[in-house]
Amino acid sequence: MRRAALAFALALAMAAPAAAQVRDVRTSGPKPFGVLLGDVFTLRTSFVADAPYTLDPASLPKTGALTYAIDLRRLDVTESAAPGGGVRYEITAEYQTFYSALETRTETVPQMSLSVVDGKGGRKEFKAGGWAYITSPLRPLITTSGETQYDLRPDAVPPRISLRPAQTAALWSAGAALLALLLLAWSRAWPPFHTRPSRPFTRAARVVAKRAPTGEAGWREALIDLHRAFDATAGKRLLGDDLGAFLAQRPAFARHEAGIRAFFDASRRVFFGGAAPAATGLSADALTRLARDLAGAERAS
Amino acid sequence: MATSTLAAGRRVEGLAPELNAWRDQALAFEAEVGRAVVGQPEVVRLMTIALFARGHVLLEGDVGVGKTTILRAVARALGGPFERIEGTVDLMPTDMLYTAYVDDDGKPRVEPGPVLHHGEDLAVFFFNEINRARPQVHSLLLRLMAERSVTAFGKEWFFPHLVVFADRNRVEKEETFELPAAARDRFLMEIAVDTPADPEVRRQLVFDPRFHDVDRLIESLREGVLDHKGLGDAGRAIQQSIATAPALESYVLGLWDAVRAPKTAGIEIPNVDMDRLLQGGASPRGVGALVRAARVRAWLEGRDMVLPEDVRAVFNPVMAHRIFLDPIYEVRRDRIVPELCRQVFERVPAP
Numbered sequence: 001m002r003r004a005a006l007a008f009a010l011a012l013a014m015a016a017p018a019a020a021q022v023r024d025v026r027t028s029g030p031k032p033f034g035v036l037l038g039d040v041f042t043l044r045t046s047f048v049a050d051a052p053y054t055l056d057p058a059s060l061p062k063t064g065a066l067t068y069a070i071d072l073r074r075l076d077v078t079e080s081a082a083p084g085g086g087v088r089y090e091i092t093a094e095y096q097t098f099y100s101a102l103e104t105r106t107e108t109v110p111q112m113s114l115s116v117v118d119g120k121g122g123r124k125e126f127k128a129g130g131w132a133y134i135t136s137p138l139r140p141l142i143t144t145s146g147e148t149q150y151d152l153r154p155d156a157v158p159p160r161i162s163l164r165p166a167q168t169a170a171l172w173s174a175g176a177a178l179l180a181l182l183l184l185a186w187s188r189a190w191p192p193f194h195t196r197p198s199r200p201f202t203r204a205a206r207v208v209a210k211r212a213p214t215g216e217a218g219w220r221e222a223l224i225d226l227h228r229a230f231d232a233t234a235g236k237r238l239l240g241d242d243l244g245a246f247l248a249q250r251p252a253f254a255r256h257e258a259g260i261r262a263f264f265d266a267s268r269r270v271f272f273g274g275a276a277p278a279a280t281g282l283s284a285d286a287l288t289r290l291a292r293d294l295a296g297a298e299r300a301s
Numbered sequence: 302m303a304t305s306t307l308a309a310g311r312r313v314e315g316l317a318p319e320l321n322a323w324r325d326q327a328l329a330f331e332a333e334v335g336r337a338v339v340g341q342p343e344v345v346r347l348m349t350i351a352l353f354a355r356g357h358v359l360l361e362g363d364v365g366v367g368k369t370t371i372l373r374a375v376a377r378a379l380g381g382p383f384e385r386i387e388g389t390v391d392l393m394p395t396d397m398l399y400t401a402y403v404d405d406d407g408k409p410r411v412e413p414g415p416v417l418h419h420g421e422d423l424a425v426f427f428f429n430e431i432n433r434a435r436p437q438v439h440s441l442l443l444r445l446m447a448e449r450s451v452t453a454f455g456k457e458w459f460f461p462h463l464v465v466f467a468d469r470n471r472v473e474k475e476e477t478f479e480l481p482a483a484a485r486d487r488f489l490m491e492i493a494v495d496t497p498a499d500p501e502v503r504r505q506l507v508f509d510p511r512f513h514d515v516d517r518l519i520e521s522l523r524e525g526v527l528d529h530k531g532l533g534d535a536g537r538a539i540q541q542s543i544a545t546a547p548a549l550e551s552y553v554l555g556l557w558d559a560v561r562a563p564k565t566a567g568i569e570i571p572n573v574d575m576d577r578l579l580q581g582g583a584s585p586r587g588v589g590a591l592v593r594a595a596r597v598r599a600w601l602e603g604r605d606m607v608l609p610e611d612v613r614a615v616f617n618p619v620m621a622h623r624i625f626l627d628p629i630y631e632v633r634r635d636r637i638v639p640e641l642c643r644q645v646f647e648r649v650p651a652p
């Protein structure tokens with residue numbers, strides 16, 4: 001008997017905390033009538049979870065269509081400390097009803113199935129947040145003759161959006177595009193800029209870089225390409241003896257005088273003295289470098 | 302003519318020692334002539350080239366610019382027998398070959414004239430004012446220049462060492478006879494002599510009494526700096542030793558094409574119809590002479606290869622008088638031909 005009494009007391013002692021895991025569950029809402037199609041209302045549900053239990057966030061309902069006629073639009077949960085070591089939760093849920101009532105009737109917001117967990121595998125489910133309200137049609141079902149104010153209104157006139165900013169932007173863009181085109185025409189020497197001094201060394205530098213390393217024949221062709229660039233820059237066929245006058249007229253190139261003289265010397269020896277390219281001491285690398293330097297000097301001048 | 306940067310007197314590798322010695326002599330010759338002829342280094346250089354290329358030279362210029370002085374100075378420094386004759390409208394070919402006079406006994410005598418006076422050793426024959434002589438005289442001169450021979454006293458006379466120097470002034474056109482094309486073609490060079498532009502040289506020429514007495518000036522020059530009898534052999538050795546690369550040969554042929562067909566080469570001269578500008582000229586003999594002169598120039602500059610610069614330096618003197626223009630453009634020859642030559646060198650690429 002005594003044993004039975006002890007077991008009962010123990011069962012009570014163990015049951016008491018379990019019963020007290022979730023308490024003080026309350027739901028409050030706005031006035032529960034006069035809710036019409038499209039209305040938004042907010043329900044506040046609060047409860048206290050005793051330690052060590054906490055609300056399982058996964059058990060909260062998802063926003064979206066909840067029933068055929070009710071959408072859950074938003075759900076906020078706030079926590080605060082409750083007396084006795086628990087946590088007070090307040091769930092603010094915003095609903096919207098799409099129920100088009102034909103007569104006055106009661107609608108129900110279903111309860112949320114919530115869970116609290118203790119972190120050690122313990123779980124307790126409970127329901128909260130149910131609410132009922134009275135909804136009614138927006139207007140009488142049968143239209144009274146002559147009453148047009150309840151008819152569908154005409155569509156709103158679309159607002160006239162000003163095109164001025166777009167026009168201004170288009171104008172600016174067109175101007176910028178034209179300017180860019182002019183710059184491109186200038187850089188490529190297209191008409192009307194075709195008479196401007198072209199950049200023969202820039203062109204030659206590209207060709208020389210491609211040809212010079214391709215063996216003896218390429219090296220010779222690269223030499224001739226560079227000769228033609230000198231000719232074009234000087235405005236006549238430039239021979240080695242004319243270098244002094246050429247450099248005096250175009251001081252931008254004077255910085256590379258040693259390289260230029262070495263080039264003309266190599267060219268003389270190869271083309272007119274029958275020397276082998278290797279014997280001139282002007283390597284393909286040096287030739288490419290000279291062409292690049294001259295192109296740089298040309299841009300600077 | 303631009304002078305090369307190569308130092309004078311440098312040994313030229315790859316050349317025979319004799320040619321190097323000849324080159325020293327040639328430079329000494331130029332220096333000697335330069336003592337009497339100031340401010341005309343280009344003319345002196347061209348004369349030297351002509352001597353070693355074994356060609357005859359016609360000097361052309363205004364009156365009093367020193368054409369005769371230059372030729373006398375060159376003749377003096379060259380050494381060897383020298384003879385001169387003045388061109389006049391009544392000069393006949395026989396006057397060059399024979400001198401006729403009445404001797405002490407009252408008998409007419411005929412002696413060898415200016416050309417034959419020194420026998421076959423004649424080194425320089427100087428024809429002054431050549432355009433005043435008649436075409437008959439030109440034709441005798443043509444043979445003397447082309448073949449270095451004449452027929453007189455019933456036999457052939459040969460002048461292996463002869464060079465003919467001639468001059469003419471370009472001011473006078475009255476009572477003158479234009480040289481026939483064939484005669485002009487026989488002159489290796491036609492050198493234009495201008496008044497020196499350098500103020501210092503001008504001052505010297507006008508105020509230094511040394512230049513007032515030309516006879517004494519010429520006498521002050523060392524005689525025979527060059528061995529005139531060896532010039533022929535030296536000239537041949539130069540022609541054989543100085544190389545012309547295929548690139549240079551194409552370049553010269555390109556120049557030749559451009560002179561013969563200037564319109565195709567893209568040459569434009571204002572107010573000139575390029576289609577009818579040229580009547581002829583730029584003969585193979587002329588281009589051959591150009592290469593000969595260019596070889597000598599390369600050698601004088603101390604190189605064993607001919608460069609486009611050499612061709613350019615001798616082009617106008619050698620080629621300009623060989624370009625024959627349509628008569629309507631002949632009057633403007635002085636402007637047209639130099640412009641044509643200038644543009645030829647601007648158009649033909651080298652290498």
